[in-house]
Amino acid sequence: MGKVLAVYNTEKDVRAGGILREIFKEYKNEQERDEIAVIEISPEELEEELKRSAGDKPEEKGSYERFFEYKAVILFSKITPGTEFVSAIFTYVTRGGSLLLIHEGLRMSTRHEILLLQGAKLEWTGPAGELDYWVDEKNEGWTGGERLYTVWDEPYYLDMDVCGGTQIFMKLTYGGMQYPAAWQRKWCRGTVTCLTPGITESSRELYRILIGYVLRSLVGREEKS
Amino acid sequence: MKKALVITDFNRGFHNYREGVDEQLHEVFSGLLEIDQERQDIEGISLQDMLSEDCLILYCAPVWDLKADSSFMTDLMDYLVNGGRILLLHIMSFGGTAEGAGVFGGSFRMHPPYNRYRILPAKTNDSILQGVAPFEIEDELHLLHMSQLLDKKVLLYGTDVKRRKHAAGPVPYQDIYAREGGLLVPLSWYYTFGKGKVVYACPGHNAQSFQEQIYVRFLRNCMEWLLTGGQEGGLK
Numbered sequence: 001m002g003k004v005l006a007v008y009n010t011e012k013d014v015r016a017g018g019i020l021r022e023i024f025k026e027y028k029n030e031q032e033r034d035e036i037a038v039i040e041i042s043p044e045e046l047e048e049e050l051k052r053s054a055g056d057k058p059e060e061k062g063s064y065e066r067f068f069e070y071k072a073v074i075l076f077s078k079i080t081p082g083t084e085f086v087s088a089i090f091t092y093v094t095r096g097g098s099l100l101l102i103h104e105g106l107r108m109s110t111r112h113e114i115l116l117l118q119g120a121k122l123e124w125t126g127p128a129g130e131l132d133y134w135v136d137e138k139n140e141g142w143t144g145g146e147r148l149y150t151v152w153d154e155p156y157y158l159d160m161d162v163c164g165g166t167q168i169f170m171k172l173t174y175g176g177m178q179y180p181a182a183w184q185r186k187w188c189r190g191t192v193t194c195l196t197p198g199i200t201e202s203s204r205e206l207y208r209i210l211i212g213y214v215l216r217s218l219v220g221r222e223e224k225s
Numbered sequence: 226m227k228k229a230l231v232i233t234d235f236n237r238g239f240h241n242y243r244e245g246v247d248e249q250l251h252e253v254f255s256g257l258l259e260i261d262q263e264r265q266d267i268e269g270i271s272l273q274d275m276l277s278e279d280c281l282i283l284y285c286a287p288v289w290d291l292k293a294d295s296s297f298m299t300d301l302m303d304y305l306v307n308g309g310r311i312l313l314l315h316i317m318s319f320g321g322t323a324e325g326a327g328v329f330g331g332s333f334r335m336h337p338p339y340n341r342y343r344i345l346p347a348k349t350n351d352s353i354l355q356g357v358a359p360f361e362i363e364d365e366l367h368l369l370h371m372s373q374l375l376d377k378k379v380l381l382y383g384t385d386v387k388r389r390k391h392a393a394g395p396v397p398y399q400d401i402y403a404r405e406g407g408l409l410v411p412l413s414w415y416y417t418f419g420k421g422k423v424v425y426a427c428p429g430h431n432a433q434s435f436q437e438q439i440y441v442r443f444l445r446n447c448m449e450w451l452l453t454g455g456q457e458g459g460l461k
């Protein structure tokens with residue numbers, strides 16, 4: 001399967017990073033039985049690296065090719081992305097890359113380029129509590145028939161893009177209402193997957209399932225291409 | 226002199242670039258940039274073609290049937306976010322895909338008949354509207370399903386010239402365009418996108434639209450904004 005790049009606040013979100021790294025380590029790719037290497041970098045380091053890369057090759061217009069050695073790029077921290085990073089990640093997805101936005105990674109709402117990729121804008125978050133995440137009936141196959149996960153988490157409510165193209169595969173039940181909790185969408189030649197639950201000990205099992213879903217979809221896409 | 230590539234259509238029975246729009250656009254931007262290429266072979270236009278210009282002008286470009294993963298669409302997105310400059314005139318022809326509608330501001334919904342309309346500049350001190358007073362124009366103004374995630378700044382609004390009051394009836398746009406003291410319809414906006422810049426301007430149904438002097442002033446302001454720095458990096 002190869003490598004994925006995790007871009008996050010490596011000081012603040014150490015625990016979430018550790019859990020995600022362990023889940024990836026445990027996950028064996030069904031096709032190749034290879035482990036997946038997770039490369040980690042802070043957004044500030046990445047922005048600097050991209051700027052240097054663009055500066056070294058002024059005749060080239062972008063530095064997004066840096067991303068193409070990765071099967072997927074994962075963001076799960078609330079960060080303030082720089083223009084170099086935004087341009088690079090947008091181009092990476094447009095050209096066929098896979099972007100995975102998790103929990104606080106969905107809160108980069110200052111940049112409309114990223115909002116368009118994720119197809120939604122965070123409107124509010126509720127107080128943490130026991131939350132029920134539901135897998136849609138048509139998607140229960142990849143969870144082994146399990147459809148309900150109860151985890152201690154902070155609920156996210158997002159305003160979904162009316163322009164469409166989004167496949168919601170998990171919902172949150174909150175206050176008697178159902179809200180989109182996980183979805184995937186095509187963006188030009190790439191794929192964007194958004195997962196609203198936070199990465200915690202409580203959600204570890206759920207994340208094992210979700211990461212499996214994401215990786216299967218990437219493998220499926222590779223086979224098609 | 227800066228250079229622009231116009232992407233358009235020479236054969237269609239309506240919005241035909243060769244029916245005088247070409248001459249008008251050369252005149253509108255004279256002294257600012259030279260339109261050195263005019264092409265309608267959409268799928269033959271490569272990223273390198275785009276990068277060889279300072280600006281792309283899309284006048285009613287026939288891109289509505291293109292898939293989002295087509296070469297032209299992916300090249301255009303790449304061009305824009307990495308520093309490209311795009312002026313989109315009249316038809317919002319990218320609305321056929323979620324990606325195009327999202328990045329350029331929306332998808333076509335409907336338009337009232339060709340008519341005389343009053344155009345009002347937004348109440349802002351932005352220099353792009355310097356010298357742009359309210360004006361009237363004969364045109365076909367388009368109503369869009371707007372992309373709500375795009376952080377765009379509206380520049381022009383349209384309204385019925387006499388602000389007549391029409392009864393809401395079987396023709397819905399009459400109500401939208403002409404309700405007395407009611408809604409103003411956004412007709413032009415601008416925004417930065419990654420390292421790139423975009424201006425969309427709806428007026429431009431035919432060559433006559435580009436003879437209205439205040440609109441010409443507005444378009445030249447827009448082109449000046451597109452061609453000057455303002456963003457980190459950029460193509461050149």
